[in-house]
Amino acid sequence: MLELVIETILLIFLIGTGITALKVKDLLAAIVLFEAFSFFAMLLYLIVGAPDVAFTEAVIGVFSTVFFIAALNKLKRGCKQ
Amino acid sequence: MKKISLVLIILMAGVYFYTAVGLPLIGDANSAPNTHVSPRYIEKSYEETASPNMVTATLADYRGYDTLGETTVIFIAGIATVMILRTAASKKYKEERGGEN
Amino acid sequence: MHRSFGSIILDTSFRVLVPFTLVYGIYVLVHGEYSPGGGFQAGALLAVGVVLARLVQGREPIFNIKGTTALILAGIGTFIYGAIGFSTMIFGGKFLEYGRFPIDLHDPAELHALGMLGIEIGVTICVMATIITIFDALTGGEDLL
Secondary structure, eight states, X not given: OHHHHHHHHHHHHHHHHHXXXXXOSOHHHHHHHHHHHHHHHHHHHHHHTOXXXXXXXXXXXXXXXXXXXXXXXXXXXXXXX | OHHHHHHXXXXXXXXXXXXXXXXXXXXXXXXXXXXXXXXXXXXHHHHHXXXXXXXXXXXXXXXXXXXXXXXXXXXXXXXXXXXXXXXXHHHHHHHHHTSOO | OOOSSOOHHHHHHHHHHHXXXXXXXXXXXXXXXXXXOOHHHHHHHHHHHHHHHHHHHOSSOSSOOOHXXXXXXXXXXXXXHHHHXXXXXXXXXXXXXXXXXXXXXXXXXXXXXXXXXXXXXXXXXXXXXXXXXXXXXXXXXXXXX
């Protein structure tokens, strides 16, 4: 029962961060929200019982954020007003 | 156009939710994948590979071809990124050719 | 030496963090048969040190793998995987059949564990070098190729 409650809360956070990352205007904020999305996905994998996948998700989430920010730095384009 | 795409997305989501009801539950002992190949891996993987972690045994031993393909894909991704983004080298190359493409 | 941020806090925290990250990466690689982990995660953890050095200290950090070297290393990692696969064919088995290595261990299953450790080392080198390569290409650090 407790697992179900935690899963539901995490899924709500997952959907919330996903939709906000799509809707937000600032690209840097979108990247950080995507990292939060990846973190909640990692917690869900842990709850479901797949620690290997969760480990990969955590590490790849960190590096995708680094790559996105490097690409954004190269684009030199901040928020779209 | 926007409304049509919204309706299409909602329709697709409905189809996915309808299909997800038919999927087996997590940890269902009688589902199709849990009755054929999973018991074989769970029972025999420690005897055959001497590795207590079943995930590693499956990834690296039973499914070695898949992991080889995965590694090759990562390598190709690195090479492709370098080839697309090598602006400095291609500029130098153009200057050496003397401006004629 | 060019330092892009030049802050003593960043430099010191970099010096404290990186050794632990590298040791943890090696632990995840070697201990991957017993606990969650494996080649992919170990490669990414080892790449953390080099990428952090580039982020903190700029183009020419003290702890470095050059961009061209990283590209060569990625190829070497993939080659190690393929070479182990083909070496079992030389000893008379199928592709990636680890039980055919001509090493005398008390349990033939230990040969499988040995082969798995070998290919995980290949995956680790490939992933580490590829992450460094992509980071270099994105930040435009060096002239690659």
